[in-house]
Amino acid sequence: MTIDRTIASDDAANTPVAGSATKARMVGGIPVAWQRTAFFIAVVIAIALPFLVKNFTIFQLTTVMIYAIAILGLNLLTGYNGQFSLGHSTFIAIGAYTTAILMEFAGLSFYGTLPIAATICFAFGFLFGLPALRLESIYLALATFALAVATPQVLKLSPFEHWTGGVQGLLVFKPEAPFGLPLNSDQWMYFVTLAIGLGLAVCAVNLVNSRSGRAIKAIRDNPIAARAMGINISLYKTTTFGISAAYAGIAGSLSAVVVQFVAPDSFTFVLAIGLFVGLVVGGVGSITGALFGGLFLVFVPNIAEEVSKGLAGAVYGVILLLVIYLMPAGAVGLIRTAAMKLATRRR
Amino acid sequence: MALQAQEAVASDDAAPRFGASQQPLLQVDGIAIRFGGIVALDGITFSLAPGEILGLIGPNGAGKTTLFNCVSRLYTPNEGTILFEGENLMPLSAHQISRLGITRTFQNLALFRTMSVRDNVLVGTHSKTGSNFLSDALAFKGSRTVDDDEITGLMEDLGLADVADRVVADLPTGTQKRVELARALAGHPKLLLLDEPAGGLTHSEVDELGGLIRRIRDEHGVTVLLVEHHMGLVMAISDTVVALDFGRKIAEGTPAEVQNDPEVIRAYLGSSHK
Numbered sequence: 001m002t003i004d005r006t007i008a009s010d011d012a013a014n015t016p017v018a019g020s021a022t023k024a025r026m027v028g029g030i031p032v033a034w035q036r037t038a039f040f041i042a043v044v045i046a047i048a049l050p051f052l053v054k055n056f057t058i059f060q061l062t063t064v065m066i067y068a069i070a071i072l073g074l075n076l077l078t079g080y081n082g083q084f085s086l087g088h089s090t091f092i093a094i095g096a097y098t099t100a101i102l103m104e105f106a107g108l109s110f111y112g113t114l115p116i117a118a119t120i121c122f123a124f125g126f127l128f129g130l131p132a133l134r135l136e137s138i139y140l141a142l143a144t145f146a147l148a149v150a151t152p153q154v155l156k157l158s159p160f161e162h163w164t165g166g167v168q169g170l171l172v173f174k175p176e177a178p179f180g181l182p183l184n185s186d187q188w189m190y191f192v193t194l195a196i197g198l199g200l201a202v203c204a205v206n207l208v209n210s211r212s213g214r215a216i217k218a219i220r221d222n223p224i225a226a227r228a229m230g231i232n233i234s235l236y237k238t239t240t241f242g243i244s245a246a247y248a249g250i251a252g253s254l255s256a257v258v259v260q261f262v263a264p265d266s267f268t269f270v271l272a273i274g275l276f277v278g279l280v281v282g283g284v285g286s287i288t289g290a291l292f293g294g295l296f297l298v299f300v301p302n303i304a305e306e307v308s309k310g311l312a313g314a315v316y317g318v319i320l321l322l323v324i325y326l327m328p329a330g331a332v333g334l335i336r337t338a339a340m341k342l343a344t345r346r347r
Numbered sequence: 348m349a350l351q352a353q354e355a356v357a358s359d360d361a362a363p364r365f366g367a368s369q370q371p372l373l374q375v376d377g378i379a380i381r382f383g384g385i386v387a388l389d390g391i392t393f394s395l396a397p398g399e400i401l402g403l404i405g406p407n408g409a410g411k412t413t414l415f416n417c418v419s420r421l422y423t424p425n426e427g428t429i430l431f432e433g434e435n436l437m438p439l440s441a442h443q444i445s446r447l448g449i450t451r452t453f454q455n456l457a458l459f460r461t462m463s464v465r466d467n468v469l470v471g472t473h474s475k476t477g478s479n480f481l482s483d484a485l486a487f488k489g490s491r492t493v494d495d496d497e498i499t500g501l502m503e504d505l506g507l508a509d510v511a512d513r514v515v516a517d518l519p520t521g522t523q524k525r526v527e528l529a530r531a532l533a534g535h536p537k538l539l540l541l542d543e544p545a546g547g548l549t550h551s552e553v554d555e556l557g558g559l560i561r562r563i564r565d566e567h568g569v570t571v572l573l574v575e576h577h578m579g580l581v582m583a584i585s586d587t588v589v590a591l592d593f594g595r596k597i598a599e600g601t602p603a604e605v606q607n608d609p610e611v612i613r614a615y616l617g618s619s620h621k
Contacts, residue, residue, distance in 0.1 A: 203484040210483030211469075211476055211493075218459045218470045225457035228419055230445035230474025230534070239480055285461075 030339045046194055050187045058186045060298055062258050065193045066251045068294035071278045072204055072287065073247025078276075079285035080208055081240045082220030083129075084137055086272050087144030090151045091121045091245040093267035095252025097155065100170040100262040101163050110175050110257050114196075117253040118246045125245020129238035148269035155264035169263030172256045189258050196254065200247060204287050207243075216240055248275075281323055283330025292331035296323070370433065372397045372570050373538055377427035378417055387413045388424065389594040395538070395587075400564055400571040402585030402602070404578070406614055409591040411574040412454055415542050418572070419451050420444050431538065445474040448537035452527040452544060454574075460516040464507055464526050467515055468498055471533030498533060505529045505559075520547045528559075532567055539569045545577040553577055557584045582606060590614065 050058050070092055077083050098117040102108045108116075128147070132140050155164050164170070177188035207213045215236050218226040227233055256262050278293025304315035327334045371394035378391045388410045395401050403411050416422040418429055420441040429436045431447055439447075450471065459467050477491035502508050505525045510518060515526055524544060531539055541560070545553045557580050564571055575581045581588060581602070588605040590598040592614040598605045605611055 206486040207480065207484045210486070211473065211478045212480050212483040214462070214466050214470050215473060217462055217466075218473075221459035221461055222457050224421065225453065225459065226470070227421070227441040228445065228451055228453075228457075229470050229530070230442050231470075232440075232442045243480060 030336065030343055034339060034343070043198075050183075050190045055184070055186045058190050059258065062186070062190045062193050063255075064291070064294040064298045065190075065197045066254050066258065066294070067275070067278060067297045068290040069193075069197050069200055069254070070248045070251035070275055071282060071293040072200060072290040073244040073251070074275050074279050075282075075284065075286070075290060076204060076207070076216075076247065077240055077244035078279060080213065080220065081216045081237065082137075083132065083237060083241065084141035085144040085244070086141050086269070086276060087147035087151075088244070088248045088275050089267045089269060089272035090144075090147045091125060091248035092252035092255065092271065093151050093155065093262075093264075094124055094245075095121050095249030096256040096262045096267070097164060097170075097252075098249070099253040099256045100172050103172060104170055105163070110253075114250065114253050117249045121249025121252075122242040122246040125248075126238050126242035128245070129241030130234075132241060133234055133237055145269060145272070148272040152264040152268050155267070164264075165262075167264065169261060169266075172260050172262060174257050174260050189254075193254050193258070196250065200250065201287055201290075204247075208287070212236070277320065281320075281327075281330060283332030286330065286332040289330050289332040296331075371395055371430075372399075372432060373418070373572065374430040375414070375418070375427070376430070378414065378424045378429065379426040380413060380417060380422060380424040386594050388417070390427070391591070391594075391596050392427075393589050393596065393599060395570055395572060397537075397570055398564065398568070399586045400560065400573060400584055402581035402588045403572065403574045403591065404576075404581055404588060404605075404611075405591035408593075409614075410594040411591055412542055413594075414591070415451065415540055415572075415574055418444075418540060419449065442474075445534055445536070448535065449540065450531040450534050450536040450538075451540035452524075452531050452542055454542040454546060456520070456523050456527060458515045458523055458526055458530075460514075462515060463512050464515055464518070464529075465498070465502065465511045467526050468502060468507075468529045468533050469493060471530035472498070473534070475534050501529055501533060521549070521552050524548065528563075532563065532569075535567075536569055539563070539571050541571060541573045541575075543574055543576060545575055545580050553580055556580065560584055 049061060053061075070088060073091075074085060074088050077085055095117040098120050099110060099113040102113040102116060103110060128144075132143065135143055154160075156167050158166065160166075174185045174189060175192075176185050177183040181188070183191070208216070215226065215231045218229065218231060219233055219236055223233055252267075255266075259266070274297050275293075278290070278297045280293075281296045282291065282293030283289030300319055301312070301316055304319060305312040307315045329337075373395040375394065376392050378388050379386070380388045391410075391414060393401070403414065405411050413422065417424050418436070420436060420439055420443075423437070431449060434447065436444065436447075459470060462470075472493050475491075476493055478489055481487075482489055499508070499511075502511055505528060507522070507525060507529055510522060515523060518526070524547070528541075528544070544560070545556055548556060560571060560573070561584055563569060573581065573585065583602075585602055588598075588600065588602050589596060590605055590608070590611045592610075597610040597614060598608040600608070
């Protein structure tokens with residue numbers, strides 16, 4: 001096949017790595033060694049930070065990771081599977097209330113409630129995924145938005161008031177560090193969140209690079225071809241919805257104990273849209289992007305407030321516009337482009 | 348992978364080819380489908396013997412792709428049945444077809460555009476491998492995993508080795524067509540449905556494609572159902588040709604017979620050329 005070879009060699013010329021005898025292993029045009037090093041440095045910093053900053057900053061950083069977990073879940077659904085959701089605040093609420101109610105009324109420890117919250121959210125997500133199968137893109141966004149709008153009101157309903165605490169919500173106790181570890185409860189919850197977040201991120205990376213992950217992405221790229229390849233679209237879409245909801249539920253469960261409080265008005269559609277903003281700012285279809293999304297959600301409103309108290313909303317809007325304009329592929333897209341340029345230059 | 352199949356084809360060569368005694372691999376029986384008031388297919392019947400290359404021809408709108416979509420269960424015909432190795436395909440869903448050993452390519456390329464060439468080909472193995480979300484999230488390797496060497500070999504065979512890690516959307520049409528072919532072959536099909544594989548290719552690429560399809564048939568032991576506008580290609584590689592016009596079958600036979608069939612000539616050139 002001579003023509004094949006000419007086409008192939010053209011392509012090879014465009015690919016910086018092909019043909020060099022000592023080629024470093026690359027993923028996405030960036031040497032794997034660089035990615036490993038960056039990950040290692042990030043983990044070291046993450047472990048050192050709670051001993052270097054004050055308690056309120058630790059709380060903020062924990063919140064960043066909690067947002068990141070929820071954004072990661074949203075990314076699996078929207079970024080990888082192409083299903084929009086403006087209703088993930090609902091799953092965060094379900095996770096948070098599950099933990100709060102079980103700790104308050106069933107006397108369970110926080111750690112016991114976490115898998116229950118994840119399971120309940122998976123079930124809710126899976127069930128919501130069934131009617132969502134019939135809705136395409138923007139219509140699905142609207143349907144999930146309706147869910148987000150309804151959630152705080154449902155939580156306030158008087159028949160549930162005994163369990164949910166109604167408008168006032170429920171107080172939650174923050175677990176102390178076990179085994180006499182020399183950590184205060186903020187530091188301890190930081191490490192719990194870090195461990196859970198890392199575990200969930202590793203699961204997400206494994207998933208998107210696996211057979212299931214390829215099926216999820218194939219459905220997003222071309223559903224008809226995906227079906228012809230034997231992919232059961234309904235099953236994969238609903239399961240992805242369930243997993244995405246479970247991630248949000250875990251984030252909600254963590255937030256309940258970190259904030260030490262659940263109330264209906266913490267879970268309005270503003271939260272859902274915030275997650276969407278975090279998703280886009282961090283990078284759609286990127287696992288590490290979730291962390292940048294979380295950083296944006298926690299710190300940018302503060303920065304905006306420092307710039308101008310009266311115009312904080314407007315400043316936030318301008319920052320958001322600038323970010324989208326300057327980083328159309330999100331923070332991770334920007335970093336990836338820079339690293340690829342650097343990798344090419346060094347060769 | 349292809350050796351046992353090659354033998355099967357070789358023994359076919361010795362016997363009178365595709366004799367009526369053999370059980371057909373695919374049997375299309377009286378398929379009819381209407382869209383609103385338009386009759387897209389009207390009682391189509393034909394069958395494919397194992398190892399055969401059958402070319403489906405007809406003018407634009409004759410119903411070729413519609414028939415393809417019926418076999419791959421994207422459409423449900425109003426009447427008729429399709430049997431594959433004696434199993435009725437009608438109760439099955441589109442995603443269950445590839446598990447039986449039927450894979451396809453698409454007329455206007457239906458690749459997973461943001462994914463790499465390798466990932467596209469790997470999706471082709473979906474129905475022949477097994478895993479679930481939990482095992483995948485925990486990176487647990489089950490028993491039904493992909494044979495990486497085999498996928499690499501398949502990509503090398505189709506001239507895709509150098510572009511394996513490239514995103515499909517960046518590649519030229521000819522290469523994308525081969526990615527589709529590799530994806531369809533990755534699932535070890537018994538029957539390969541090719542929908543206008545020559546569309547968008549240059550003259551020399553079409554010549555190579557003909558050789559490639561025959562080679563795939565021989566080496567992978569697949570039966571091929573081919574929809575194609577490029578008459579030269581169909582006539583060169585098909586064992587049998589079925590001609591459709593306005594949803595009806597107007598001729599069936601060897602390429603030479605169909606080429607000289609007055610009905611076919613009329614369908615293509617108009618009645619004044621009778």
